[in-house]
Amino acid sequence: MKKYILHQHKAIFVCLVCVAAVISSCKKDNESSAAPVISRVRTVSKDVTIKNVTTRVTLDSSTIADQVKQVAFDSTVTSGRLNGLYAIIGSNLETTSAVLFNGVAAYFNPALVTSNGIIITIPINTPWGAGQTDNITVITKGGHVDYHFAIQQPTATITSFTPLAGNSGDVVTITGTNFSGVSGVRFGNADATITGIPTNTQLQVRVPAGVVQAFIFVTTPGGTVQSPTPFGFKYLVYDDALANGWWVGGWNGGDTPNFSNSTPVRRGTHSIAVTYLGGYAGFQIGNGGGSISIADMSSIKISIYGGAGSGSHNVRIMVMGLDKDGKQALRDDEGVVVTLKAGEWTDYTIPLSSFGTRPITLEQLRIQELSGITSPETIYIDDIGFI
Incomplete structure (x- = not known):
């Protein structure tokens, strides 16, 4: 008799468990079949925080004080940045199978999905700008929902x-x-x-x-x-004045340049007027404070204006210094030859690799007349530097 009653109790217990399982299953099915809803998107932080706002107030005609107020700050946003972390807030979201930003599927951790929220990162390859839908799409067992949400333009x-x-x-x-x-x-x-x-x-x-x-x-x-x-220049030799510590030399009429010439100028207020009194004269300036490293620089930039009668005449530009082995990089007769244009400025950007053995330190700059002139000839030089 007792054995019969025991079996009867077991049967009743099993039935109750089955009924509970069916009810639970029905409840989950009902929740899963409900359409998803998105109410807002927020940053991943507290929904509402308190921040201090300071304003200046006048207490009387002569007294000004700071007034601090606490105001609520809502973390809800209407747009997001690429690779940014956000929370999608709504309802019926627990069965989410996909989230798309402008049609691009985003990875999400199912453990961070609840009925009321999804924590998600905007994919780095999400398209943005004109022509996009500006939508978040959430797909669940109950259907899908679109929510207007723009993707911010990335920093240039x-x-x-x-x-x-x-x-x-x-x-x-x-x-x-x-x-x-x-x-x-x-x-x-x-x-x-x-x-x-x-x-x-x-x-x-x-x-x-x-x-x-x-x-x-x-x-x-x-x-x-x-x-x-x-x-611009990494190292500037001359713009409106010669750099500090530089000396002026020259030979055969090239040693009397005017560093405060006011016309013509390439930029600023002054240029260097160099008058060659005879052929093969040289304009020469040098650094009196020791060698200057130009190892991380690529080129010399210099602007030259050909004075009257100088058209088609040649000058040789020389960057004098030491090479990587500590030896003189150029001889006196080496350099880069350029042709002058009378009545106009020409900007020359010359790679340092063009000067024979590449100098890595700077000691002197020379511009030598090469056309063998027999009467004085003036050229104008401006904006000497290294880039």
Whole structure:
């Protein structure tokens, strides 16, 4: 009799377990079949935090004080950045099988999914900008839901610019990424004028007045980015004045240059007027403070204006210093020969590798007349430096 009752109790218990399982299963099925809802997206932090806001208030006609108020800060956002971590808030989200940003599937950890939220990172390759749907799509067993959410433009990058140095008004081409919607370009604190039609990967701008050396900054909806290297000279020998510590030499009429010549000038207010009194005269300047390292520099840049009668005449530019073995890199008769143009400025950018054995230190600069003139001839020199 007792054995029968025991079996009966076991049967009842099994039935109750089965009923509970069925009820639980039905409940899960009902939850799973409910359509997903997205109410908002927030940053992964507390929904509401308190922050201090300081304002200036006038207590009377002569007293000003700081007033601190605590205000609520809502972490809800309507757009997100690539690779940013966010929480999608809503309901019926527990059976999420896929989340897409502008059609690109995002990885998510199922352990970070609940009925009311999904913690997720926006894929780095998500498309952004014009032509996109600007939607988050969440797919569950109960269906799918779209929610308007824009992807922010990434910060631009500057990979290169050319030329590496230039004068006011020269056009510089900047190459990089994410230039769409560019709102400004500046060289240091000087605003540059954008010329032509910018693309997502290239800009052209005019060098602002007065810039000798400066980093380039590009501003877009994604923020402001700085060039990895500065525009202009790494080492400046002469702009409107000769660098400190430099001496002046020369031979056969090349030793009386005017460093404060006011016209013509390439940039700024002064240039160097060099009058050669005879053929093969030499303009010569040198560093009196010891050798200057130019090992990390690529070229010398110099601007020369040919005076009256100098057209088609040649001069030899020499960068004197020591090579990597500590030996003189150039002999007196070596250098790079350039041809003058009368009545106009010519900008010469000469790779240091062009000077025979490449100098890695700088001791002197020489510009020698090579055409064998028999009457005085004047040339003008400006913007001497290394890039």
